[in-house]
Amino acid sequence: xxxxxxxxxxxxxxxxxxxxxxxxxxxxxxxxxxxxxxxxxxxxxxxxxxxxxxxxxxxxxxxxxxxxxxxxxxxxxxxxxxxxxxxxxxxxxxxxxxxxxxxxxxxxxxxxxxxxxxxxxxxxxxxxxxxxxxxxxxxxxxxxxxxxxxxxxxxxxxxxxxxxxxxxxxxxxxxxxxxxxxxxxxxxxxxxxxxxxxxxxxxxxxxxxxxxxxxxxxxxxxxxxxxxxxxxxxxxxxxxxxxxxxxxxxxxxxxxxxxxxxxxxxxxxxxxxxxxxxxxxxxxxxxxxxxxxxxxxxxxxxxxxxxxxxxxxxxxxxxxxxxxxxxxxxxxxxxxxxxxxxxxxxxxxxxxxxxxxxxxxxxxxxxxxxxxxxxxxxxxxxxxxxxxxxxx
Numbered sequence: 001x002x003x004x005x006x007x008x009x010x011x012x013x014x015x016x017x018x019x020x021x022x023x024x025x026x027x028x029x030x031x032x033x034x035x036x037x038x039x040x041x042x043x044x045x046x047x048x049x050x051x052x053x054x055x056x057x058x059x060x061x062x063x064x065x066x067x068x069x070x071x072x073x074x075x076x077x078x079x080x081x082x083x084x085x086x087x088x089x090x091x092x093x094x095x096x097x098x099x100x101x102x103x104x105x106x107x108x109x110x111x112x113x114x115x116x117x118x119x120x121x122x123x124x125x126x127x128x129x130x131x132x133x134x135x136x137x138x139x140x141x142x143x144x145x146x147x148x149x150x151x152x153x154x155x156x157x158x159x160x161x162x163x164x165x166x167x168x169x170x171x172x173x174x175x176x177x178x179x180x181x182x183x184x185x186x187x188x189x190x191x192x193x194x195x196x197x198x199x200x201x202x203x204x205x206x207x208x209x210x211x212x213x214x215x216x217x218x219x220x221x222x223x224x225x226x227x228x229x230x231x232x233x234x235x236x237x238x239x240x241x242x243x244x245x246x247x248x249x250x251x252x253x254x255x256x257x258x259x260x261x262x263x264x265x266x267x268x269x270x271x272x273x274x275x276x277x278x279x280x281x282x283x284x285x286x287x288x289x290x291x292x293x294x295x296x297x298x299x300x301x302x303x304x305x306x307x308x309x310x311x312x313x314x315x316x317x318x319x320x321x322x323x324x325x326x327x328x329x330x331x332x333x334x335x336x337x338x339x340x341x342x343x344x345x346x347x348x349x350x351x352x353x354x355x356x357x358x359x360x361x362x363x364x365x366x367x368x369x370x371x372x373x374x375x376x377x378x379x380x381x382x383x384x385x386x387x388x389x390x391x392x
Contacts, residue, residue: 006104012046025372039065109147122293155294155315179371191277209282214245219288302358325358
């Protein structure tokens with residue numbers, strides 16, 4: 001079949017990696033003709049454009065398709081997107097992210113594309129969102145849902161949120177976990193000693209690591225806020241922040257004011273293929289984002305054999321199971337966050353037990369081949385229901 005994927009930015013991120021793996025898998029495993037349409041990868045997060053092209057996926061970049069709201073850019077992007085889709089003549093248009101999700105589904109609807117699919121990587125609704133902003137998002141999502149033949153959620157929690165907001169009925173949703181190449185994470189232990197030496201860690205150090213953009217709602221400041229108490233109890237603890245973003249300077253200042261500069265290390269922006277070896281240097285993975293569909297680092301950390309401590313947001317509870325694979329904490333409960341990290345830092349046997357259980361449970365579930373095959377079945381089901389025959 002002919003499949004067009006549409007995503008706002010091909011930056012370094014979970015939704016983008018998911019999309020690239022799906023495109024590559026559809027071509028490799030099913031012989032589909034795939035086109036990926038995206039905007040320019042603006043921002044400090046890094047680009048996956050070259051990785052996508054190296055993987056053999058044809059990519060069309062629309063200059064006006066950007067995250068920031070600009071009616072003129074939106075109009076230009078919609079018109080060009082419609083032309084690109086008309087030329088490609090897809091059987092399926094599969095959209096990702098908020099803006100590309102709206103524009104892509106509208107264009108596909110106008111062109112009468114047989115199957116229109118949208119993946120919910122993270123709901124556009126979140127705690128603390130303004131009343132009018134929430135109402136606007138709800139209206140746009142409900143409107144786009146009318147043009148959508150099926151939704152894919154990266155976690156059951158995403159379906160629950162979309163249904164609760166009245167976007168679409170539950171029967172339109174299928175949960176398919178965001179797949180990845182799990183082998184590098186299974187083998188990550190091979191890199192541990194080398195990476196810890198390169199990062200300057202001593203054998204007795206306990207490394208608490210976070211992977212994610214240094215951005216609002218990602219929760220890095222919460223880790224810094226509890227670090228002083230943790231270090232007072234466990235002076236062997238060190239903190240590793242993997243990623244870059246607009247909050248780098250502010251976080252560095254906060255760390256310096258707490259007198260903890262020697263306890264923190266920033267890697268800066270790293271390519272996705274380096275994540276397994278950086279995880280290998282960690283003893284505990286912590287995730288304090290306040291809004292996330294199902295953060296890829298949660299299963300990645302578990303598959304790498306690390307216990308995960310996470311805020312209980314969105315889909316986290318589907319992989320972080322308290323007492324079994326890690327610890328779930330109420331968002332912004334800094335006292336509990338500190339207590340859990342202090343206790344886990346001092347209990348290597350528990351860290352090993354939680355990490356091994358996480359690996360056992362999720363290594364197979366998150367293989368990207370499993371994800372692509374499940375997505376392909378959604379396409380087939382929708383096309384069959386709409387009277388369009390395709391090869392299985």
